[in-house]
Amino acid sequence: MEVTRLYSLLVVFLLAAVLGACVPPPAAPTQVPPTAVPPTATPVPTPKKVIFIWTQEFDTLNPLYTNMWFASITFQIWNCWAWDFDDGLNPHPVLVKEMPSEENGGISADGKTITLKLREDIVWSDGTPITSEDFIFTHKMVLDPKNAVATTYPHDLFEVEAPDARTVVMKFQEPFAAWQGTLWHGLLPKHILEPVYQRDDTLDNAEWNRNPTVGCGPFTFAEWKSANYARFVANEKYWLGRPKIDEITIRFVPDDASQIAALKAGEGDLGTFIAYTDIPDLQKANVRMVTAFSGYNEGIYFYLHPEKGHPALQDVRVRQAIALATDRASLVQDLLLGLTKPASTDYDNTPWVDPTIQPWPYDPERAKALLDEAGWKDTDGDGVRDKDGVKLELDYGTTTREVRRSTQAVFQQQLAAVGIKVNLLNYEPDLYFAGFGQGGPCATGQLDMFEYSTVAAGFPDPDTSEWYCDQVPSEETPEGSNWQAVCDPELESLLKLQTTQVDFKERQQTWWKITRMIYDKVYWLGLWQDPDIWAVGPRLKNVRLSGATPFFNILEWDVE
Amino acid sequence: MGRYIIRRLLQAVPQLFIISIIIFALLYTTVDPIAAMTGDRGKPRPETRKRLERKYGLDQPWFVQYIYWLVGNDWLMLDLDFDGIPETPGPRKGILRGDFGLSVRGPRPALEPIGEALPNTLLLMGTAEAAILGLALLIGVYSALRQYSIFDHFVTAFSFIGYSMPIFFIALFSLYIFSVLLRLLPSPARPLRTTEDFALALILPALSISFSSLAGYSRYVRSAMLEVLNQDYIRTARSKGLPRPMITFVHALKNASLPLVTLVGLDLPMLLGGAVVTETIFAWPGMGQLFIRSLGEDPAVVMAILMLIAVAVVIFQLLTDLTYAWLDPRIRYR
Numbered sequence: 001m002e003v004t005r006l007y008s009l010l011v012v013f014l015l016a017a018v019l020g021a022c023v024p025p026p027a028a029p030t031q032v033p034p035t036a037v038p039p040t041a042t043p044v045p046t047p048k049k050v051i052f053i054w055t056q057e058f059d060t061l062n063p064l065y066t067n068m069w070f071a072s073i074t075f076q077i078w079n080c081w082a083w084d085f086d087d088g089l090n091p092h093p094v095l096v097k098e099m100p101s102e103e104n105g106g107i108s109a110d111g112k113t114i115t116l117k118l119r120e121d122i123v124w125s126d127g128t129p130i131t132s133e134d135f136i137f138t139h140k141m142v143l144d145p146k147n148a149v150a151t152t153y154p155h156d157l158f159e160v161e162a163p164d165a166r167t168v169v170m171k172f173q174e175p176f177a178a179w180q181g182t183l184w185h186g187l188l189p190k191h192i193l194e195p196v197y198q199r200d201d202t203l204d205n206a207e208w209n210r211n212p213t214v215g216c217g218p219f220t221f222a223e224w225k226s227a228n229y230a231r232f233v234a235n236e237k238y239w240l241g242r243p244k245i246d247e248i249t250i251r252f253v254p255d256d257a258s259q260i261a262a263l264k265a266g267e268g269d270l271g272t273f274i275a276y277t278d279i280p281d282l283q284k285a286n287v288r289m290v291t292a293f294s295g296y297n298e299g300i301y302f303y304l305h306p307e308k309g310h311p312a313l314q315d316v317r318v319r320q321a322i323a324l325a326t327d328r329a330s331l332v333q334d335l336l337l338g339l340t341k342p343a344s345t346d347y348d349n350t351p352w353v354d355p356t357i358q359p360w361p362y363d364p365e366r367a368k369a370l371l372d373e374a375g376w377k378d379t380d381g382d383g384v385r386d387k388d389g390v391k392l393e394l395d396y397g398t399t400t401r402e403v404r405r406s407t408q409a410v411f412q413q414q415l416a417a418v419g420i421k422v423n424l425l426n427y428e429p430d431l432y433f434a435g436f437g438q439g440g441p442c443a444t445g446q447l448d449m450f451e452y453s454t455v456a457a458g459f460p461d462p463d464t465s466e467w468y469c470d471q472v473p474s475e476e477t478p479e480g481s482n483w484q485a486v487c488d489p490e491l492e493s494l495l496k497l498q499t500t501q502v503d504f505k506e507r508q509q510t511w512w513k514i515t516r517m518i519y520d521k522v523y524w525l526g527l528w529q530d531p532d533i534w535a536v537g538p539r540l541k542n543v544r545l546s547g548a549t550p551f552f553n554i555l556e557w558d559v560e
Numbered sequence: 561m562g563r564y565i566i567r568r569l570l571q572a573v574p575q576l577f578i579i580s581i582i583i584f585a586l587l588y589t590t591v592d593p594i595a596a597m598t599g600d601r602g603k604p605r606p607e608t609r610k611r612l613e614r615k616y617g618l619d620q621p622w623f624v625q626y627i628y629w630l631v632g633n634d635w636l637m638l639d640l641d642f643d644g645i646p647e648t649p650g651p652r653k654g655i656l657r658g659d660f661g662l663s664v665r666g667p668r669p670a671l672e673p674i675g676e677a678l679p680n681t682l683l684l685m686g687t688a689e690a691a692i693l694g695l696a697l698l699i700g701v702y703s704a705l706r707q708y709s710i711f712d713h714f715v716t717a718f719s720f721i722g723y724s725m726p727i728f729f730i731a732l733f734s735l736y737i738f739s740v741l742l743r744l745l746p747s748p749a750r751p752l753r754t755t756e757d758f759a760l761a762l763i764l765p766a767l768s769i770s771f772s773s774l775a776g777y778s779r780y781v782r783s784a785m786l787e788v789l790n791q792d793y794i795r796t797a798r799s800k801g802l803p804r805p806m807i808t809f810v811h812a813l814k815n816a817s818l819p820l821v822t823l824v825g826l827d828l829p830m831l832l833g834g835a836v837v838t839e840t841i842f843a844w845p846g847m848g849q850l851f852i853r854s855l856g857e858d859p860a861v862v863m864a865i866l867m868l869i870a871v872a873v874v875i876f877q878l879l880t881d882l883t884y885a886w887l888d889p890r891i892r893y894r
Contacts, residue, residue, distance in 0.1 A: 053749050057853070059665035145640035146648060148615045148667060151608045204651075204667055226676040227845030227853075229751035253748045253843040254853065257732055262749030265740045430856025434592040435609065479609040 047246040048559045050540065053259050053271040057227060057252040062209040063186025064142055064149040067457075075186050076551045077248060078232050080216040082116060082184035084549035087292065089350070089460045091180055092552065094240070095122055095130065095187070095216075099180075102502075111175030111502035114183075116168040121239040124189050125220040126213075132162035137190035146202040153457070154182045175500040177507055181461025181548070189214045218243045218555055227252055244558040263287050269537040269559075276336045276403070279533070286538040294547030295350070295455035296530040297343040298404075300396075302523065303445050305472070305485035310448045312392050317374040319522035322449075323360035325367035325418040326411055332528050335406050339533075343526030345515045346454065352462045352511035357519050359526065367418045378419050385419040397425040397441055398451040399432050407451070407527060422449075436473035442483045443473050450483070453530045460548050462511060463499055467523070468492055486523050565878065572874040579870045580863075584629060587859045588622045593664045614640060616662070617652065629661060629863070630654050655867075661860030670860040673850055674868065678832070681846035684839070685831035687762060688769035692777050693824070695770070700781025701813065704789060719775030731768040731841040738764060748843035765842040769835055780823060784816035791815075818887055825880030829872035833865065 058071035063079055066072070076084065082095045091099050097117045100106020106115050122130040141147055142155040158170045170183075188203075192214050196206045203209070212221045218240070219232035232248045251268070253259045260278050262268040264285045274282065279289055302319055303309045312318045328342040341348075342359040371377075376385040376392050385392040396411065398404040405426060412422045427441060433452075434440030442450045456464045465471055469487035473480035494514050501507035518524055532550070536543050542556040593616070594609050613619040615638070617628050633650030640648045653659035660670040699719070703712040722730070739747040745763055752758050788794065789812055797807045834848025843849075847865065854861040 051749055051751070060667070065667070145611065145615075148612060152611070153608070204662075209666060210668065225752075225845070226673055227849055228843075229753075231751075249751050251749050251751050251843070252845075254849060255748075255841045255843070258735065258748045258841050258843060261732075261735050261740050262747040265743060265747040265749070267747040268749035428856065430591065435594070438590075438592040440592070 048244065049247040049249065050245055050269040050557075050559060051267065052248060052250045053253050053262055053268040054250050055252075055254055055256060055259055055271075055273055057254075058230075060209050061212045061221065061224070062188075062203065062206070064138070064147065064188070064203070065209065067150045072185070073550050074230075074250065076217065076549050077219050077554065078212065078215040078217040078221045078235075079186045081186065081549060083180075084552045085460060085546050086552050087544050087546045089293075089546065089548055093119075095119060095184070107502060111177075111500070112172045114170045114172070114176075114179055116170075116184075118166045118168065119239065120166065122216070123237050123239065124191075124214050124216055125235050125237055127237060128189070128191050128214075129165075130187070130216060131165040132168045133165070134187055134190045135168045135184070136160055136162050137194060138184075138186075138188045141188055141193070141197065141203055144202075146204075148202075148204050151457075154178065175502045177499055177501050178458050178461040178463040181456075181458035181463075187216060189216075218551075219248055222247075238555075241555050243555050245554075263535050263537065266537065266539075269540050270543075271535040272532060274533040274535050276339050276533075279337065279339060282535055288536045288538075288543075290534045290536055290543060290545050291340075291531040292534065292545040292547040292550060293349045293529070294532045295347075295459035296453040296532075297346050297348055297455075298451065298453045298527040298530045299343060299346060300449050300451045300525040300527065301442075301484040302525075303448050303450070303484055304523070305445055306487075308445045309485065310394060311390055312374075312376060312387070313394070313448060315374045316521050317370045318376065318392075319525070320360075321367040321370040321374070321418065322415065322420065323367075323522050323525050324363045324370070325420070326414050326525075327362035328359060328527055329362065331407060331410055335403055335410070336528060340529050340531065343529045345519055345526060346524055347462055347511070347515055348526070348529050350460060350462065351508055352515065354512035354516045354519075357515060364414070364418050371418065371420075376419075383416070383419065384421045391421065392419065393421040393423065394448040395423045395425060395446070396449040396451070397427060397432070397447040399429050400426045404451060435478060436480065437478035440483075443480075445483075445485065451527070464495070467495055467518075484523065488517075488521070488523075491517055491523075565882075568878050568881075569874075572871075575874065576867070576870055580630075580867060581626065583863060583866050584626045585622055587862055588625055591856060591859045591862075593857055593859055594618065611640070611642075614638060614642075615651075616664070617650065628652050628654065631656055632659060660864040660867075663854075663861045664858050665854075665861075670858075670864045673854075673861060674847070674864055677834070677845060677847045677850040680844060681832065681834040681839070681848065683758070684762060684765055684844055684846055685769070685834065688766045688773070688835075689824075689827070689831060691766060691770040692773050693820075695774055696777035696781050696820075697813075699774070699778040701785055701808065703778070703782045704785035705808065707786065715778070719778055722771040723775035725772065727768060727772045727835070728837050728841065730771055731765070731838050734764050734768055735841065748841070752845065761842065761844065765835070765838045765844050768838050768842075777820070777823065780819055781816065784819050785812060788812045788816045814887060818884065821880060821883050821887065825876050825883070829869055829876045832872050833869050 054070050056068070056070045058066070058074050059068050060066050060071060061074070063075050080094055083091045083093050083099060085091055093099055095118055097119055098104060098106070100114050100116060102109065106117070107113070118130070118132065124130055139155050139160045142149055142152055154176065157176060158172045161169045161171070163169060193203060193206060193208055196208065197203055200206070210224060215221055215235070218235055218238045220235045222231040222233050224230040229252065230250045234243045234246050236242060253262060256273070256275065259268070259271050260282065263271050263282055264287070274289070283289065302313050304313060306314065332338060332340060332342050344357045344359045345353050347353045371385055376387045378385050380386065396408055398408060408424045412424060415422050425441070425447065432441060434443065436443040441447050456462050466481045467486055467488070468482060469489070469492055470477070471480040471482035472485045472487060473483065491514065494510055494517070498507050498510040498514070501510060532545070532547060534545050539559045541558050541560060542553070544553050546552045594612050617625055617633055620628070628650070632652040632654030634653055636650045637646035638648045638650055639646040652661060662668070663670045663673060665673070699715050703715055706712055735747070738745040746757070746760050750757060750761070752761055794807060794812055797811055832847060833851060834846040836848035836852050838844070839846045839848035840852060851862065851865050854865070
């Protein structure tokens with residue numbers, strides 16, 4: 001097509017040249033009146049275009065249908081949350097006038113009713129006003145079983161009413177503490193999608209899912225070419241102001257090494273999931289690194305099923321010995337180039353962690369003493385401790401990621417020094433994270449220790465159900481998420497209590513007890529804090545990135 | 561000949577049926593699409609898993625799922641709201657009615673992403689295969705005619721370097737040289753919008769594939785040509801005074817092409833699967849990338865790709881046999 005166009009232009013040009021040669025010479029120039037001002041061309045500003053590199057293509061652009069990280073962060077470019085979070089994880093209103101609170105009447109005294117007051121000037125990118133009816137429609141679509149949405153949480157906990165076009169009232173059965181981190185992550189345009197739903201009886205096949213021409217973010221969707229790129233242009237109707245950047249192209253580059261090459265070549269302006277080992281090279285190419293704490297902390301879970309788990313791990317002293325026998329500070333320094341810190345809890349860098357908690361120190365002698373005290377001694381002189389005929393030999397599994405393999409090797413060596421034999425196992429992520437029904441090694445208790453990064457689904461809210469006793473997977477409840485099979489009634493009662501504590505201070509006190517308990521009993525052993533590492537090209541300026549809603553200040557981003 | 565073709569096609573039906581059962585059983589017992597649908601870094605919520613498994617029919621044993629895949633489940637009512645009353649018809653029609661299932665990415669019909677990726681793969685692999693064949697014929701014939709010459713030794717050494725290097729190394733090496741250091745060609749960050757974008761982005765992946773495959777092909781041509789050039793009929797042709805180009809390209813090359821045809825016949829259906837490593841490194845939006853992305857999470861798409869390749873293998877094997885008959889008139893099929 002392009003070549004044909006070029007040939008056509010060439011032919012036109014040649015014809016013009018030939019015809020031009022045949023045209024008689026111009027007459028003598030006429031006198032120009034002295035008052036005439038020669039016309040000056042108005043300079044057309046060059047559009048400011050940037051390229052973001054995503055190593056995974058989003059699976060859908062309907063915010064209801066995915067929890068995929070790359071999809072979720074893209075929603076903040078063209079769709080809208082009711083509020084977003086800055087780089088200090090503080091909430092900022094987007095669709096609402098102010099954050100609901102008890103003081104402004106947004107949260108009822110019993111914590112069961114939350115009222116949103118919508119801004120007057122909010123509009124979809126086609127100019128249609130955003131009203132409470134869009135919220136009601138979105139809620140209805142989430143809960144409709146005919147729609148294969150990724151999750152119904154937390155919509156299954158409340159009913160919603162719209163007393164007027166600018167008010168949304170949510171009524172919960174119980175006080176719902178996690179509202180700030182979980183509510184209204186994306187909105188559906190009722191005027192576009194309701195006719196589709198009425199026609200198809202589902203939104204599963206809606207054209208809008210892949211071609212959302214109407215949105216409510218600072219940019220509007222322009223096109224999406226599968227496995228190639230997606231393009232977004234500045235939304236002229238955005239109520240918080242027009243972005244300084246005119247166009248964002250998200251290019252899908254699935255290979256990490258290719259992403260690094262593209263950033264070094266200066267063709268990509270933003271990339272993420274940068275490996276620690278690539279950072280020095282990128283910095284040499286004037287690529288800046290911005291880290292955003294997104295709630296992820298790498299750590300080890302111990303499989304503590306009372307019948308199926310390893311008997312040694314049932315004793316808290318053995319788990320504490322494992323924590324003391326492994327040098328995580330050196331691991332962070334050597335393997336991660338000192339670019340992050342050891343993790344103490346799964347909630348590091350949030351207000352929910354007991355501030356007195358410090359990472360376990362490296363003290364192999366104390367570890368040996370604890371193992372002796374617990375009765376695990378090397379009785380046969382083979383270098384591996386044992387008790388009642390059972391060897392202290394543990395299976396430690398994780399994915400095939402290089403840094404995890406290296407961590408395993410360090411742990412194996414350091415634990416061998418205190419008489420614990422560790423067998424290392426590695427799996428592809430899809431097999432490793434498979435559920436109980438699919439025979440996943442973590443979910444089915446095939447591993448004594450298993451390592452990965454995790455985060456609460458509603459981050460920055462800490463709420464999680466993965467420590468509940470009824471979440472231990474079994475044949476009857478294969479979908480259970482408590483893969484570590486920890487059933488501690490005291491921990492569970494605290495976790496359930498915090499779900500209802502709408503008052504921040506009260507909830508924080510409960511979380512301090514929770515984090516202290518998980519830490520002391522070593523139900524989870526922190527390895528390192530795992531922030532999102534972004535590579536920002538030299539052209540981009542004013543870039544700040546949040547761990548919860550990365551593009552919270554994208555309106556201010558600019559290019560040199 | 562017509563009966564032969566029909567017989568071969570009919571034989572293919574049970575073959576494809578058995579292949580589909582094996583692939584399906586392997587795929588659906590090892591992949592957890594719900595984990596992929598509901599989040600890439602966390603675990604799906606239990607109630608979400610239960611609901612989606614019911615919706616996609618994944619709560620059934622694999623052989624029941626296979627029946628749904630084959631003939632659909634729109635003749636069944638599903639209880640999606642778990643109130644004990646089935647109220648929603650199943651969404652699947654089955655491949656016998658042209659429905660290859662729903663890709664969990666979207667969700668959308670599994671054939672849609674394949675339809676988008678296939679032309680790009682054909683462009684890349686077609687270009688690479690044409691370059692491989694053209695160069696292999698030139699190099700192979702020339703090396704056979706000038707056996708043990710400096711050129712023959714040089715080409716042999718060069719082609720073996722290409723053969724012994726893994727494709728990912730060739731691809732990354734060429735990417736760093738031409739895109740990062742010399743900046744002569746675009747990096748994978750450049751979106752493929754225009755014909756020019758595609759043409760420029762095609763160069764490095766096509767070269768990488770060609771470089772790694774050229775050795776094998778050119779050695780085949782060389783050895784086949786050497787064998788044929790020593791045959792009696794070639795000596796006869798020479799003694800009859802036929803021009804050398806005619807002897808080489810008409811009489812010798814045609815017969816020397818038989819092993820090459822076998823090789824190409826085996827390779828062509830695989831072209832549909834794309835080049836997984838090369839497409840991933842160069843972010844080429846083709847079948848290889850689609851396949852690897854879908855492997856752990858999207859069984860409907862993987863199944864459709866594998867069945868497409870299986871059908872292509874059957875068809876290309878048949879075409880290969882027919883080409884034998886054209887190249888060698890002594891071969892007859894009944």
